[in-house]
Amino acid sequence: xxxxxxxxxxxxxxxxxxxxxxxxxxxxxxxxxxxxxxxxxxxxxxxxxxxxxxxxxxxxxxxxxxxxxxxxxxxxxxxxxxxxxxxxxxxxxxxxxxxxxxxxxxxxxxxxxxxxxxxxxxxxxxxxxxxxxxxxxxxxxxxxxxxxxxxxxxxxxxxxxxxxxxxxxxxxxxxxxxxxxxxxxxxxxxxxxxxxxxxxxxxxxxxxxxxxxxxxxxxxxxxxxxxxxxxxxxxxxxxxxxxxxxxxxxxxxxxxxxxxxxxxxxxxxxxxxxxxxxxxxxxxxxxxxxxxxxxxxxxxxxxxxxxxxxxxxxxxxxxxxxxxxxxxxxxxxxxxxxxxxxxxxxxxxxxxxxxxxxxxxxxxxxxxxxxxxxxxxxxxxxxxxxxxxxxxxxxxxxxxxxxxxxxxxxxxxxxxxxxxxxxxxxxxxxxxxxxxxxxxxxxxxxxxxxxxxxxxxxxxxxxxxxxxxxxxxxxxxxxxxxxxxxxxxxxxxxxxxxxxxxxxxxxxxxxxxxxxxxxxxxxxxxxxxxxxxxxxxxxxxxxxxxxxxxxxxxxxxxxxxxxxxxxxxxxxxxxxxxxxxxxxxxxxxxxxxxxxxxxxxxxxxxxxxxxxxxxxxxxxxxxxxxxxxxxxxxxxxxxxxxxxxxxx
RNA sequence: GCCAGUGUAGCUCAGUGGCAGAGCAACGGUUUCGUAAACCGUAGGUCGUCGGUUCAAUCCCGACCACUGGCUCCA
Numbered sequence: 001x002x003x004x005x006x007x008x009x010x011x012x013x014x015x016x017x018x019x020x021x022x023x024x025x026x027x028x029x030x031x032x033x034x035x036x037x038x039x040x041x042x043x044x045x046x047x048x049x050x051x052x053x054x055x056x057x058x059x060x061x062x063x064x065x066x067x068x069x070x071x072x073x074x075x076x077x078x079x080x081x082x083x084x085x086x087x088x089x090x091x092x093x094x095x096x097x098x099x100x101x102x103x104x105x106x107x108x109x110x111x112x113x114x115x116x117x118x119x120x121x122x123x124x125x126x127x128x129x130x131x132x133x134x135x136x137x138x139x140x141x142x143x144x145x146x147x148x149x150x151x152x153x154x155x156x157x158x159x160x161x162x163x164x165x166x167x168x169x170x171x172x173x174x175x176x177x178x179x180x181x182x183x184x185x186x187x188x189x190x191x192x193x194x195x196x197x198x199x200x201x202x203x204x205x206x207x208x209x210x211x212x213x214x215x216x217x218x219x220x221x222x223x224x225x226x227x228x229x230x231x232x233x234x235x236x237x238x239x240x241x242x243x244x245x246x247x248x249x250x251x252x253x254x255x256x257x258x259x260x261x262x263x264x265x266x267x268x269x270x271x272x273x274x275x276x277x278x279x280x281x282x283x284x285x286x287x288x289x290x291x292x293x294x295x296x297x298x299x300x301x302x303x304x305x306x307x308x309x310x311x312x313x314x315x316x317x318x319x320x321x322x323x324x325x326x327x328x329x330x331x332x333x334x335x336x337x338x339x340x341x342x343x344x345x346x347x348x349x350x351x352x353x354x355x356x357x358x359x360x361x362x363x364x365x366x367x368x369x370x371x372x373x374x375x376x377x378x379x380x381x382x383x384x385x386x387x388x389x390x391x392x393x394x395x396x397x398x399x400x401x402x403x404x405x406x407x408x409x410x411x412x413x414x415x416x417x418x419x420x421x422x423x424x425x426x427x428x429x430x431x432x433x434x435x436x437x438x439x440x441x442x443x444x445x446x447x448x449x450x451x452x453x454x455x456x457x458x459x460x461x462x463x464x465x466x467x468x469x470x471x472x473x474x475x476x477x478x479x480x481x482x483x484x485x486x487x488x489x490x491x492x493x494x495x496x497x498x499x500x501x502x503x504x505x506x507x508x509x510x511x512x513x514x515x516x517x518x519x520x521x522x523x524x525x526x527x528x529x530x531x532x533x534x535x536x537x538x539x540x541x542x543x544x545x546x547x548x549x550x551x552x553x554x555x556x557x558x559x560x561x562x563x564x565x566x567x568x569x570x571x572x573x574x575x576x577x578x579x580x581x582x583x584x585x586x587x588x589x590x591x592x593x594x595x596x597x598x599x600x601x602x603x604x605x606x607x608x609x610x611x612x613x614x615x616x617x618x619x620x621x622x623x624x625x626x627x628x629x630x631x632x633x634x635x636x637x638x639x640x641x642x643x644x645x646x647x648x
Numbered sequence: 649g650c651c652a653g654u655g656u657a658g659c660u661c662a663g664u665g666g667c668a669g670a671g672c673a674a675c676g677g678u679u680u681c682g683u684a685a686a687c688c689g690u691a692g693g694u695c696g697u698c699g700g701u702u703c704a705a706u707c708c709c710g711a712c713c714a715c716u717g718g719c720u721c722c723a
Binding site for chain 1: 649
């Protein structure tokens with residue numbers, strides 16, 4: 001996180017001041033109970049606040065009441081938050097005597113010339129730019145939430161600190177309603193609804209963690225989304241392709257993903273003969289020797305007995321790597337679809353007349369995410385991407401990118417998605433040639449075009465420098481899960497580097513070969529994450545076109561001719577591809593209604609003697625109750641029409 | 649991967665160093681019913697796995713696995 005300027009701090013909202021003050025009070029409470037604790041920092045957050053501690057005692061939720069009790073005492077003492085400034089030396093000495101080593105390090109972050117301010121409440125003194133509320137007595141409603149760990153400065157090489165999370169509000173009522181909202185969020189949690197509605201399941205023992213099994217009802221969601229994507233992409237001039245789930249090592253060396261991303265890929269499958277295996281080992285050793293040599297040459301500490309130049313060694317490394325890949329026999333599960341699509345582009349000679357070429361596939365990818373990162377459907381190890389790659393000329397790029405952006409908005413409208421943030425990631429010119437490919441003009445040109453598209457569309461977006469992919473700028477769409485976690489739900493990336501790595505060209509009007517630009521886009525992200533998100537967005541109450549069980553016919557009683565009437569309704573709807581079931585059991589209608597409501601069936605058609613006689617059905621909508629009896633034909637036609645239009 | 653927490657029936661959860669419990673769901677029967685629970689019964693478990701302490705462990709201890717809250721990561 002970037003340091004806030006003092007000006008920005010001054011503008012901190014009332015709530016943020018309150019929470020920041022609560023963080024200080026929590027730290028002072030902890031120090032009263034564990035005087036040996038060393039402190040890091042304690043900022044306010046969107047949901048509350050936290051403070052990081054280094055302490056031999058391991059915090060557990062059992063400690064919360066004691067800490068809260070101490071905090072309540074501090075509230076009662078109604079201490080004043082007093083600001084003071086010290087010189088750098090005074091500050092350094094203060095923390096040195098207190099043994100507050102993390103604070104000493106943080107002190108180093110403050111730029112020369114900026115004031116070094118402290119805040120004191122009671123005995124507690126903290127390096128802090130503020131601002132705070134006036135007195136501890138102003139903090140009336142707070143609650144400790146959880147204990148977690150966090151690396152110092154967010155770097156996993158640094159020691160892990162214990163982070164205490166809490167929240168604070170202006171008053172008790174607001175705290176209570178926030179707690180209620182959290183509980184409501186938990187009820188919407190896609191993991192919970194997913195198992196209640198039998199949408200997906202995990203079998204960690206036999207299948208593996210992060211590898212979801214789609215149950216029949218969840219598969220309905222998957223296939224409805226796929227149908228939507230296929231319809232939409234067809235109309236937008238995409239063509240569909242299909243590619244295998246694996247590819248040779250050479251593929252990912254060429255794309256540049258190996259060896260840098262090898263860790264997030266499943267380990268390779270070795271299909272080597274014995275002599276090939278030996279040859280590979282020799283080459284690997286040779287490569288390791290060369291890399292060591294290169295390192296020593298680059299650092300220039302040791303003498304260079306070989307007489308080789310850095311360039312020569314680099315060349316030998318590349319040559320060895322090529323030899324390794326030539327042995328073949330090593331396959332990777334694909335972690336992305338683009339390389340396969342690039343090979344499809346390369347499969348035939350291309351002319352400028354073929355462009356834009358839009359290759360679409362719901363491709364299944366596998367990524368070995370670290371175990372602690374797995375999270376329901378939102379973060380998994382097997383994922384199906386709503387992927388497509390658009391190969392185009394620079395002249396075509398603006399229109400293509402605009403069309404992709406419009407497709408996003410079309411989808412968001414269908415799903416009634418209103419709360420999202422578009423994040424436009426751009427490059428940092430000072431890092432051209434390192435973090436970003438050295439194409440300053442292409443960077444400028446594409447970023448300008450992307451920015452213009454965003455402005456024209458009137459979408460709110462935030463521009464984040466230095467966050468682009470190495471091959472081009474990108475737009476990510478951020479959404480929030482029911483429990484407040486932020487996720488990228490969709491992504492739209494410009495690529496003007498990787499096509500060249502694969503030597504992709506098209507023959508242009510002037511009879512020269514040119515490298516196309518490539519747009520990677522996934523407006524529906526992956527099935528896993530998108531459906532996880534939709535489950536929470538709708539709280540499981542899907543619109544008719546998406547609902548796993550769209551209609552259930554409930555009979556009042558189980559006798560003929562009522563059952564025959566119900567069955568004929570089922571048959572008619574099935575002929576129109578409506579997902580419909582009938583409940584013709586002996587249960588009472590109350591029980592049947594409850595079963596159907598709990599299963600979140602979208603439309604219930606209650607039929608009894610009265611309906612049979614009049615040729616009616618009584619319609620009940622999930623969550624909306626009874627909407628009355630209507631002629632059968634009218635109701636069934638409306639159901640079919642609503643599904644066809646994918647009505648919200 | 650790291651720190652912490654959790655793991656009892658399909659689900660939600662009780663419980664105890666000495667025979668394993670409830671509600672819902674499931675299954676069998678009775679009931680013939682108008683919009684969120686009719687009634688009776690049956691079955692369901694190596695208490696995550698493995699090891700240790702103990703006369704005796706679901707309970708205490710350890711390791712592992714999985715999940716959860718974070719951190720790191722997210723091409």
